[in-house]
Amino acid sequence: MAHPSVITVPAFGNAGSHVRHFFGTRRHAMGLGLEVGIPKKGMTGASSSSWTLSVKQVHGTEALVVDRALAQTDRFMGGWDALVTDQPGVMVAVRTADCVPILMHDPIRGVVAAVHAGWRGAVAGIVPKTLALLKSRFGSSPEHVRVSIGPSAGACCYEVDEPVLNRLCQEFPDWKNVVRMSEEGKAHLDLKMLVKEQAQGVGVAPRFITTVNLCTICHEDLFFSYRREGKVNGTMVSAIGLPVKRG
Numbered sequence: 001m002a003h004p005s006v007i008t009v010p011a012f013g014n015a016g017s018h019v020r021h022f023f024g025t026r027r028h029a030m031g032l033g034l035e036v037g038i039p040k041k042g043m044t045g046a047s048s049s050s051w052t053l054s055v056k057q058v059h060g061t062e063a064l065v066v067d068r069a070l071a072q073t074d075r076f077m078g079g080w081d082a083l084v085t086d087q088p089g090v091m092v093a094v095r096t097a098d099c100v101p102i103l104m105h106d107p108i109r110g111v112v113a114a115v116h117a118g119w120r121g122a123v124a125g126i127v128p129k130t131l132a133l134l135k136s137r138f139g140s141s142p143e144h145v146r147v148s149i150g151p152s153a154g155a156c157c158y159e160v161d162e163p164v165l166n167r168l169c170q171e172f173p174d175w176k177n178v179v180r181m182s183e184e185g186k187a188h189l190d191l192k193m194l195v196k197e198q199a200q201g202v203g204v205a206p207r208f209i210t211t212v213n214l215c216t217i218c219h220e221d222l223f224f225s226y227r228r229e230g231k232v233n234g235t236m237v238s239a240i241g242l243p244v245k246r247g
C-alpha cells in the first residue's frame with residue numbers, strides 16, 4: 001500500500017460540522033507552494049474556494065486571530081505560533097518537523113486553531129494560552145473543544161538536556177509524568193503527553209483529545225525530522241478550517 005500523504009483523525013468529523021483538517025507528511029509537503037505570511041487560495045487538502053494561511057513561527061506563545069475574510073493582498077509579517085479563526089473557508093496551518101502540530105475545534109462556537117509547539121512553546125504554555133484565548137475571544141468552553149495532537153518527536157527518540165529539563169521543572173509541576181529515562185540514563189521528553197496534560201489541566205475533556213502516536217524521528221519514510229537529519233530539509237504542513245458556507 002502506498003503511504004498516505006496526509007493523516008486525519010475521526011475526532012473532528014464526529015462533531016458534525018464538517019470541519020476540514022489534515023496532518024501532513026513529507027510527501028504532502030512537496031509542492032504545496034505555501035508562502036509564509038501570504039494567504040494562498042485553493043490548496044491541496046482544502047476546497048478550491050478556501051484560503052490557507054501559514055505565518056512565521058518563532059517558538060513563542062502568541063496567537064494571530066483571523067476574524068475577517070482574507071484577500072490576496074493580505075500580508076501577515078509578524079511571528080506567531082498559534083493561528084485562530086472563526087472564518088469559514090480559512091484553513092489555518094502550521095509547519096513542523098519534530099515540533100508538535102496541534103489542531104483545535106470548538107463546534108459550539110465555530111472556531112478553530114492550529115498550534116506549533118516545540119519544547120519551548122509547550123513549556124511556556126502555548127496550548128493553555130490558546131485555549132484561554134478561545135474562551136476570552138470566542139466564548140469557547142474548554143470542555144467543548146476537540147484537540148488533536150499530531151506527529152512529532154516521540155518519547156522514544158526525543159532526548160533532552162539539562163537546560164530543557166530545568167525549564168520544564170520550573171513551569172510544569174507534574175514534569176515527572178512527561179519525562180522517560182532511557183536505559184542509558186538519558187532523559188527523553190514526551191512532548192505529546194505534556195500537551196495532553198496541559199489541555200486536560202485547563203478543562204479539555206479527555207475523550208475529546210486524540211493523539212497521532214507517530215514519531216517523526218523514527219518514521220523517516222513519512223516525515224522530515226530536524227533531529228534525525230541534522231538540518232532543515234523540509235517541514236510538514238498541518239491545517240484546520242471551517243467549511244465554506246454554501247449559497
Ligand SMILES: [Zn+2]
Pocket residue numbers: 153154155156157158215216217218219
Ligand atoms: Zn521515535
